[in-house]
Amino acid sequence: MLHIQNSLFPDNKGAFDANSFVTEQLNDNFRDWITDSILSAFSNTQKMSEIQEMTLRAKSDVLHDGAFAQIKQNVGRLNGDAVPFFYSDFSGNRKQYFEYNGYLYILRKSGVGMNGTKIDAAIVNQELPMHVITIEYNVSPLWDAISTISFKYIKGDGLELDFTVPMNLSMPSVIDGAKPINTEETISTYIPKLKKDALQKKAF
Numbered sequence: 457m458l459h460i461q462n463s464l465f466p467d468n469k470g471a472f473d474a475n476s477f478v479t480e481q482l483n484d485n486f487r488d489w490i491t492d493s494i495l496s497a498f499s500n501t502q503k504m505s506e507i508q509e510m511t512l513r514a515k516s517d518v519l520h521d522g523a524f525a526q527i528k529q530n531v532g533r534l535n536g537d538a539v540p541f542f543y544s545d546f547s548g549n550r551k552q553y554f555e556y557n558g559y560l561y562i563l564r565k566s567g568v569g570m571n572g573t574k575i576d577a578a579i580v581n582q583e584l585p586m587h588v589i590t591i592e593y594n595v596s597p598l599w600d601a602i603s604t605i606s607f608k609y610i611k612g613d614g615l616e617l618d619f620t621v622p623m624n625l626s627m628p629s630v631i632d633g634a635k636p637i638n639t640e641e642t643i644s645t646y647i648p649k650l651k652k653d654a655l656q657k658k659a660f
Contacts (some may be wrong), residue, residue, distance in 0.1 A: 472587050474617040475504045485535045490607050493530045494593050497522035498602050560586040566594040582611045
């Protein structure tokens with residue numbers, strides 16, 4: 457169990473191998489667990505906003521906390537012997553994350569920045585005993601769908617892994633309770649984009 461608030465320096469975790477991570481970790485079962493949980497949280501958020509009007513900031517906060525809660529709730533869908541460890545703090549004072557198979561995962565909505573703390577810097581610069589994978593979800597401009605979910609390995613200004621899962625769904629099918637179904641065309645786009653050169657791009 458790793459408490460990132462008290463782990464500001466790396467151990468001998470070795471270099472990140474993007475190809476090994478994709479092969480060993482990002483199987484269909486793992487991806488479905490994460491993506492279905494985020495889509496469920498989005499559907500729940502939309503239903504709540506229909507009952508009670510929310511600001512975009514409030515919707516974003518509800519979605520973020522709901523996505524983490526759904527991932528934790530749906531953990532029984534995972535295959536295999538490995539059991540994730542979840543660290544939740546809904547007071548908002550500490551990071552929410554989970555450990556699984558030797559990696560540390562954090563959630564992030566695309567376009568949302570970090571707070572500039574020592575912990576944020578440690579995450580961005582991979583200065584923790586485990587490699588940090590950012591699960592980034594992108595909400596469409598009209599807030600009617602989750603357009604993509606990405607698994608990213610960010611180090612400083614560089615992006616060493618960007619494995620993007622596009623979503624083919626419309627909000628009515630989600631709100632009506634129908635399980636989102638990816639078309640063959642969508643499934644065929646599960647192709648990791650491995651970027652060796654540092655990208656001059658803001659990490660968070």
